[in-house]
Amino acid sequence: MTLPVEEPAAGPWKAAPEGELVQLLLQAAGTPTGRPRVVAVDGRGASGKSTLAERLCQRVGRSTVVHTDDIAWHEPYFAWGHLLAEHVLRPLHRGEAVSFRPPAWEQHGRQGSIDVPAGRDLVVIEGVGASQRELAELIDATVWVQSDFAAAEERGIARDITQGVNGDAEETIAFWHEWMAEELRFLERQRPWERACVVIAGTPPILLDEDHVALAPGPL
Numbered sequence: 001m002t003l004p005v006e007e008p009a010a011g012p013w014k015a016a017p018e019g020e021l022v023q024l025l026l027q028a029a030g031t032p033t034g035r036p037r038v039v040a041v042d043g044r045g046a047s048g049k050s051t052l053a054e055r056l057c058q059r060v061g062r063s064t065v066v067h068t069d070d071i072a073w074h075e076p077y078f079a080w081g082h083l084l085a086e087h088v089l090r091p092l093h094r095g096e097a098v099s100f101r102p103p104a105w106e107q108h109g110r111q112g113s114i115d116v117p118a119g120r121d122l123v124v125i126e127g128v129g130a131s132q133r134e135l136a137e138l139i140d141a142t143v144w145v146q147s148d149f150a151a152a153e154e155r156g157i158a159r160d161i162t163q164g165v166n167g168d169a170e171e172t173i174a175f176w177h178e179w180m181a182e183e184l185r186f187l188e189r190q191r192p193w194e195r196a197c198v199v200i201a202g203t204p205p206i207l208l209d210e211d212h213v214a215l216a217p218g219p220l
Contacts, residue, residue, distance in 0.1 A: 001148045001205055006188045010146050010199040010216035013206050021198065021213055022059045026122075028197040029140035034095040036063075036120040038138065040131035042192045043145030045176075045183055046156030048202030052145060052213070053126035060122045066098075068127025070114055074104035077182040081134050084125070089138040092116065092123055128183055131192045144193040144218060147202035153180070193220040 003009060029037035041053045050067065057063040066088055072080045080102075087100040098116035105112075116123055125131075131142040157176050160166050166175040193199065196218035204214040 001146065001201075001203065002150055003146070004149060004184060004188075006191070007146070007193060008220040010144075010193075010201070010218070010220055013201060013204075013214045013216050015206055015208050015212045016215040018055055018059055018211050018213060021200070021215060022056060024198055025056070025141050025143065026060075032140065035093055036123045038089065038092060038140045039122065039124050040135075040139045040142045041124055041126045041145060042128065042131040042142060042196070043202060044147060044149070044152055044187065045128055045179065046152040046159060047145040047147035048200075049126050049128075049130075049145050052143065052200055052202070053124045056124055057122065062120050063122040063124065064116045064120055065124045065126055066114060066116065068125065068130050071102055072127070072129075073102065073110065074108055075102070077179075078129055078132075078186045081129070081132050085135055085138060088114065088116070088125075089135060092120075093138060129186065129190070129192075131195055132190055133192075133195070136195065142192065142196045142218075144196035144199045144220070145202045146193070146199050146216075151203045193218065195219060 001009060025039050026037060029039055041049045043049045053065045057065055071083050083102055088098050091098050097118040100114045131139055157173055160172045161169050166172040199216040199218045199220065201214035206214050208214060
C-alpha cells in the first residue's frame, strides 16, 4: 500500500467480520448516559469512509451518519470544525435532536437540513477531518480508513466525474489536485491516525469474504 510519507503503514491486517468491528467500536466508545455514542470515521479522500460508515449504521439499530461534506459545503477548506462542534456534536452531547442548516446552505439556496433524531444509539461522523484534534473531547472513538494513495485518487476522480459535481473531466482533475494539496497539509498537521482505536483498509491488502473488513490495531 503506497502512503504519503508522514502516514505510518498499519498492520498486521486481519480479516474480521463487520460485527466484530462494531463491537470493538462500541466498547471503545463506552456507555454514555442520555446521549448517543459518537464515532468518527476519518480518512483521506475516496478512501472508503462513506461506505464504511453506512455499513456500521446498518448493524446498529438506531443510528445516523453525518457527512462532514455537508457541513463543509461552500466553506473554506477545513475551516468548518466549529460548525460541526457547535451545531451537531454539542447538541448530541446534551441528548438533543439536531436539525441544522449550515450558513452556506442559506446563502446558496440549498434545501433541507442536517438532521439527527433524538434517542439515537450511535452517530457516525464521516469525512476527512471528522476526528480533527479540536473535536477530541466530543468524539468517543475514531476509525482511520487507510488506503492506497494512488488507488484512492483514481477512485475519487472517477466518482466525481460520474457524479458531475466539479465540472467536466479536466475541471474535476484540477479540483482534485487542488483539494489534495490542502488535504495533505491538513492531515500532516492533524495526524488523525494517532487518535484512532482501529484502522480499516479502504483498499484491502488481504482477501476478504463478504461482510468482512481488513482490520489493524490503532493508533498508528
